[in-house]
Amino acid sequence: xxxxxxxxxxxxxxxxxxxxxxxxxxxxxxxxxxxxxxxxxxxxxxxxxxxxxxxxxxxxxxxxxxxxxxxxxxxxxxxxxxxxxxxxxxxxxxxxxxxxxxxxxxxxxxxxxxxxxxxxxxxxxxxxxxxxxxxxxxxxxxxxxxxxxxxxxxxxxxxxxxxxxxxxxxxxxxxxxxxxxxxxxxxxxxxxxxxxxxxxxxxxxxxxxxxxxxxxxxxxxxxxxxxxxxxxxxxxxxxxxxxxxxxxxxxxx
Amino acid sequence: xxxxxxxxxxxxxxxxxxxxxxxxxxxxxxxxxxxxxxxxxxxxxxxxxxxxxxxxxxxxxxxxxxxxxxxxxxxxxxxxxxxxxxxxxxxx
Numbered sequence: 467x468x469x470x471x472x473x474x475x476x477x478x479x480x481x482x483x484x485x486x487x488x489x490x491x492x493x494x495x496x497x498x499x500x501x502x503x504x505x506x507x508x509x510x511x512x513x514x515x516x517x518x519x520x521x522x523x524x525x526x527x528x529x530x531x532x533x534x535x536x537x538x539x540x541x542x543x544x545x546x547x548x549x550x551x552x553x554x555x556x557x558x559x560x561x562x563x564x565x566x567x568x569x570x571x572x573x574x575x576x577x578x579x580x581x582x583x584x585x586x587x588x589x590x591x592x593x594x595x596x597x598x599x600x601x602x603x604x605x606x607x608x609x610x611x612x613x614x615x616x617x618x619x620x621x622x623x624x625x626x627x628x629x630x631x632x633x634x635x636x637x638x639x640x641x642x643x644x645x646x647x648x649x650x651x652x653x654x655x656x657x658x659x660x661x662x663x664x665x666x667x668x669x670x671x672x673x674x675x676x677x678x679x680x681x682x683x684x685x686x687x688x689x690x691x692x693x694x695x696x697x698x699x700x701x702x703x704x705x706x707x708x709x710x711x712x713x714x715x716x717x718x719x
Numbered sequence: 720x721x722x723x724x725x726x727x728x729x730x731x732x733x734x735x736x737x738x739x740x741x742x743x744x745x746x747x748x749x750x751x752x753x754x755x756x757x758x759x760x761x762x763x764x765x766x767x768x769x770x771x772x773x774x775x776x777x778x779x780x781x782x783x784x785x786x787x788x789x790x791x792x793x794x795x796x797x798x799x800x801x802x803x804x805x806x807x808x809x810x811x
Contacts, residue, residue: 480739517736531733575735577745578763690728712764714730 482519485571487563488542493630497548497596498560499535504571507541510534512603513580513685513713516545516573520555530555533600533687533713534574537607543571546630548596579685579713583611587683587709590675591619592696594666594688598630600713601687605635609642618646618682620674622666622692624653648674666692668699678704687713731765731776737788738762741795744807752803755783762786762805 485502493499514534521527536544549560563569581589581604591601598621608617623629629649639647650670655663661670676682684705686696693714700710731747738746747763758780765776765785773789778801785801799805 479741479743480736515732515735531736572736572739575739575745575747576732576763577735577748578761579732693730712730713732714728 480572480575482570482572484568485543487565487567487569489565490563493546494628496560496628497546497630499544499546500559500563501542501544502569502571503541504543505541507538507543508574509538510543510574511577511580511582512537512607513600514574514576515600516543516571517575518545518555518559519570519572520558521570528555534603535599535606536603537610546596546599546602579687579711581607581683581685583607583613583615585683586615588616588676588680589618590682590684590700591617591621592666592671592675592684592686592688592700593619593621594692594696595623595628596630597686597688597692597713597715599687601685602631604685605638605642605645608645609638614644616644616676617642618648618675620648620650620666620671622650622652622688625651626654626656646674650674666696666699668702671696671699672703675700675703678706681706681709684710685713686710688715690714727770728766728768728777731761731763731767733767733769734762734765734774734776734786734788737774737790737795740790741797744809746805746807748808750806751785752806753778753780753783753785754801754803755785756781757803759806 485504488503489501491499515531517529517531519529532545535546547556547559550556593601635647638645650666651663652665653663684700686693693712697710697712701707735747749762750759751762752759766779768775776786778785783801787798789796
């Protein structure tokens with residue numbers, strides 16, 4: 467099958483393949499970005515994820531899903547892993563996993579929470595914590611495609627130190643035409659920040675997002691409680707539920 | 720945001736890998752119809768509980784179980800009793 471075939475729609479059953487860590491860097495004190503080489507990677511759409519499987523020497527095996535953080539670069543893919551308290555997979559990937567080590571990867575998967583660059587509708591991205599990861603893949607794909615589709619990102623994080631991709635997002639807001647970035651701090655804001663720290667509200671989404679009358683496609687990603695509240699607020703603001711796509715990470719940290 | 724919201728489930732996007740092992744199409748974009756309340760919606764929007772030994776997907780409208788998927792060492796078991804139909808887009 468050609469490598470340009472529909473990502474996620476393989477002609478054969480989805481199977482595990484071996485990926486190798488090529489390089490990494492720490493994103494925050496508790497999150498690490500991993501660049502993996504996956505021979506024969508078929509490509510993917512921004513918003514898709516992979517399943518990662520770890521198998522111990524005694525045969526014990528466990529798996530988790532991680533969103534792809536960037537468009538594919540040939541056979542190289544990028545994940546950003548937030549270390550969870552007692553997270554057996556995230557702890558390994560964020561602390562122990564070393565360059566050259568193998569892991570098993572399955573994907574790309576998921577065809578619903580994706581953005582396709584030809585889609586001309588304005589886009590509202592709403593991220594809670596590590597929910598920024600698949601949305602960053604959309605921002606980077608938009609840049610790679612040279613798209614001028616209007617994008618707005620509302621990114622909720624606890625403190626400035628918890629922000630992923632901080633330097634790139636500051637640069638993107640200036641360099642990527644038609645990309646607006648707004649950060650909402652929930653625990654502590656930088657000195658002089660106009661908005662006091664606190665959980666994101668419907669008023670924030672009204673002020674920082676697109677009006678419902680612009681008919682944007684909304685992508686909301688984060689811990690389940692965050693997604694419930696943010697998606698509910700968007701519906702209350704008049705957004706059509708059919709244009710709100712959500713990705714829940716399950717329990718928040 | 721409000722602490723009242725439950726945090727113990729994911730959404731149907733989490734089924735993409737496990738169902739991708741069984742089917743050649745992406746089932747998470749299929750439209751499923753609930754046997755309980757008749758609601759139609761994307762499989763990606765179901766509420767998926769993964770604490771059990773397996774995955775349980777419930778209707779976001781009435782909370783009825785629409786799918787259960789258990790993966791064993793040499794087989795997968797998919798129970799679709801709560802789903803009336805799955806509409807899968809197949810271009811061409």
